[in-house]
Amino acid sequence: MRIDVVTIFPDYLAALDLSLVGKARRTGLLDLRVHDLRDWTTDRHRTVDDTPFGGGAGMVMRPDIWGRALDDVLGGPPAQSRLVVPTPSGEVFTQRHAEALAGEEHLVFACGRYEGIDARVAEHYRAAGVPVSELSIGDYVLNGGEVAALVMIEAVARLVPGMVGNPESLVEESHGAAGLLEYPVYTKPPEWAGLEVPEVLLSGHHGRVERWRRDEAITRTSARRPDMIEALDPATLDKHDLRL
Numbered sequence: 459m460r461i462d463v464v465t466i467f468p469d470y471l472a473a474l475d476l477s478l479v480g481k482a483r484r485t486g487l488l489d490l491r492v493h494d495l496r497d498w499t500t501d502r503h504r505t506v507d508d509t510p511f512g513g514g515a516g517m518v519m520r521p522d523i524w525g526r527a528l529d530d531v532l533g534g535p536p537a538q539s540r541l542v543v544p545t546p547s548g549e550v551f552t553q554r555h556a557e558a559l560a561g562e563e564h565l566v567f568a569c570g571r572y573e574g575i576d577a578r579v580a581e582h583y584r585a586a587g588v589p590v591s592e593l594s595i596g597d598y599v600l601n602g603g604e605v606a607a608l609v610m611i612e613a614v615a616r617l618v619p620g621m622v623g624n625p626e627s628l629v630e631e632s633h634g635a636a637g638l639l640e641y642p643v644y645t646k647p648p649e650w651a652g653l654e655v656p657e658v659l660l661s662g663h664h665g666r667v668e669r670w671r672r673d674e675a676i677t678r679t680s681a682r683r684p685d686m687i688e689a690l691d692p693a694t695l696d697k698h699d700l701r702l
């Protein structure tokens with residue numbers, strides 16, 4: 459898989475040289491390239507923004523600069539690349555999106571700053587047949603798309619076959635098999651700071667451990683994410699012998 463990131467802060471993406479993603483790059487599993495949008499400017503000040511039509515505060519990123527950059531980076535036939543634009547006004551990115559994006563041959567992340575990118579950029583590439591995903595990682599204000607791109611790239615890259623040593627660990631561990639939150643985990647020492655590990659986990663009784671973990675997952679999900687409880691598919695509840 460190839461991933462390109464276009465940004466005015468390329469150093470922001472340095473974190474992708476580390477750990478699993480870094481290793482995948484070195485082994486050629488992941489072809490990740492970071493580009494400075496200013497490389498496509500033509501003026502002395504390398505300007506990428508201008509004032510918004512219709513007035514209002516802040517600046518907007520210019521479509522002509524983005525157009526030159528994305529034409530270069532998208533390259534080849536449109537059908538083979540997906541343009542991903544992190545934006546607070548996008549569809550909320552979920553594990554489903556990560557799974558879908560992990561199946562793509564080529565992703566291009568356009569990281570906006572200021573008040574965002576001129577809306578004609580997404581419109582232009584959609585009209586040219588390039589699939590465009592405008593995605594939000596949550597309802598909070600950031601100063602640009604780079605952090606959101608890091609989140610999405612990590613979520614996607616770890617799903618690329620061969621990325622993670624043990625494919626077992628790719629099961630949605632943070633949203634357990636049944637679409638519930640993960641149960642609490644413990645390790646040695648058995649007592650720490652006057653706190654003990656739940657007895658059942660030391661019992662060696664796998665059936666009881668499994669039951670305890672399922673109950674904990676339900677308790678946590680009910681308390682922290684009632685929306686997920688609502689969304690639970692009854693068949694899943696049966697499959698996992700879960701009772702709310």
Ligand SMILES: NCc1ccc(-c2ccccc2)nc1
Nearest residue numbers: 570571594595596600602603
């Ligand atoms: N969903 C989080 C998120 C993603 C992107 C941006 C953003 C901010 C400024 C310019 C361009 C994108 N903000 C929040």
